[in-house]
Amino acid sequence: MLTQEGCLTRRNRLWERIPSEIDWLLVADPRHVQYLANFWVQPLSFSGGERGLLLLERSGKTTVIGDNFAIRSAVHEPYVDREVVFPWYDHKHSVINRDHALLQALKEASADLGSRTGLVEAEWLPLGATQALKSETFLSSADQEAGDSDLIDLGTILRDLRRTKEPDEIALMEECMRAGEAGQARLFEVVREGVTELEIYREVQYAAIGAANRPGLVYGDFRANFASEPKTGGLPKGPGRTLEQGDLFVLDYSVVLDGYRSDFTNTVSVGEPSAEVVELHNICLAGMAGGEKALKAGAKASDVHAAVFAPYVEAGRQDCFTHHAGHGLGLAHPEAPILVPDSTDTLRAGDVVTLEPGAYVKGIGGMRIEHNYLITEDGYRRLSNHDIRLT
Numbered sequence: 001m002l003t004q005e006g007c008l009t010r011r012n013r014l015w016e017r018i019p020s021e022i023d024w025l026l027v028a029d030p031r032h033v034q035y036l037a038n039f040w041v042q043p044l045s046f047s048g049g050e051r052g053l054l055l056l057e058r059s060g061k062t063t064v065i066g067d068n069f070a071i072r073s074a075v076h077e078p079y080v081d082r083e084v085v086f087p088w089y090d091h092k093h094s095v096i097n098r099d100h101a102l103l104q105a106l107k108e109a110s111a112d113l114g115s116r117t118g119l120v121e122a123e124w125l126p127l128g129a130t131q132a133l134k135s136e137t138f139l140s141s142a143d144q145e146a147g148d149s150d151l152i153d154l155g156t157i158l159r160d161l162r163r164t165k166e167p168d169e170i171a172l173m174e175e176c177m178r179a180g181e182a183g184q185a186r187l188f189e190v191v192r193e194g195v196t197e198l199e200i201y202r203e204v205q206y207a208a209i210g211a212a213n214r215p216g217l218v219y220g221d222f223r224a225n226f227a228s229e230p231k232t233g234g235l236p237k238g239p240g241r242t243l244e245q246g247d248l249f250v251l252d253y254s255v256v257l258d259g260y261r262s263d264f265t266n267t268v269s270v271g272e273p274s275a276e277v278v279e280l281h282n283i284c285l286a287g288m289a290g291g292e293k294a295l296k297a298g299a300k301a302s303d304v305h306a307a308v309f310a311p312y313v314e315a316g317r318q319d320c321f322t323h324h325a326g327h328g329l330g331l332a333h334p335e336a337p338i339l340v341p342d343s344t345d346t347l348r349a350g351d352v353v354t355l356e357p358g359a360y361v362k363g364i365g366g367m368r369i370e371h372n373y374l375i376t377e378d379g380y381r382r383l384s385n386h387d388i389r390l391t
Contacts, residue, residue: 006168028124047073164350182211197240220253230366265370286311287357
């Protein structure tokens with residue numbers, strides 16, 4: 001889980017970006033509440049889909065806001081000074097509109113803000129929240145022109161700060177990596193002619209959650225590619241297709257714990273791969289190796305894409321790789337930086353990124369491989385350690 005030290009460090013980094021006249025912040029995106037306070041409603045609980053708000057004051061006072069069931073459904077104890085809770089359900093009376101309970105809690109929490117100026121994360125706040133605030137002195141990006149040079153946008157600031165991962169975030173993502181690796185290892189044991197995509201999905205999920213040793217979410221691509229349809233994706237449809245000799249099963253999936261995630265891929269051949277499939281796989285490996293040489297803080301994302309793409313050009317296979325060469329990862333998927341030809345992003349120390357070369361040729365099949373990396377000042381540290389091989 002996130003640490004108190006990590007949350008305090010992120011709050012301090014946030015306040016460094018906020019103009020001095022702003023005295024309080026209302027954080028509404030559930031990911032950002034987690035990022036700053038370690039408050040994450042368990043998505044597999046009966047409160048899944050509900051949320052809390054976070055009120056930060058420049059003095060250091062921190063308040064989590066929510067209804068009684070959402071607050072008690074937190075995965076961990078949040079690092080806050082107080083909780084302002086409004087009862088939604090008490091096992092005696094009919095329930096009220098649950099959103100109204102959140103807004104009432106907000107009204108109580110903001111009672112002492114007075115005339116101090118605040119900044120709200122407007123993109124995630126309903127209109128009712130701004131009406132519930134006791135203070136009428138607050139700013140939001142919705143009040144400004146998008147091209148303003150002094151644009152104050154709390155959500156954008158937080159998304160930018162999220163790129164530089166603190167040690168507790170890396171540790172949590174590495175938990176996700178270890179769970180993901182267990183699922184990738186299980187794939188080799190269960191891929192065979194006659195098994196269904198759904199059976200593989202069940203086995204991979206079982207292995208991943210078992211390795212995590214706690215509840216988590218598993219999502220991604222659990223589909224077979226084949227010669228006539230070299231690029232498919234998503235979860236198995238219904239019971240899923242039954243694998244046949246010559247199929248290429250792509251496992252491109254994520255394990256999510258406390259909102260953070262892994263995302264890495266392997267492609268496994270059903271039976272002995274053809275010479276053409278091996279050729280494409282070798283190009284993908286060369287693309288990944290080329291991309292790794294380009295990874296470091298300060299590198300242009302477009303240059304990393306070019307390094308991944310170069311082996312395809314050399315092999316005359318540039319038409320078989322058309323998606324991104326990788327992307328950022330953390331509380332969302334994908335997030336900046338994006339490794340594409342026209343990207344304006346630059347890699348930073350603390351970014352967690354993927355390299356994701358693929359190859360898709362009708363008449364042969366399709367594949368994709370992927371690792372996850374922590375960007376450092378002089379290079380990278382690879383975070384994922386699964387086997388990348390066809391058989």
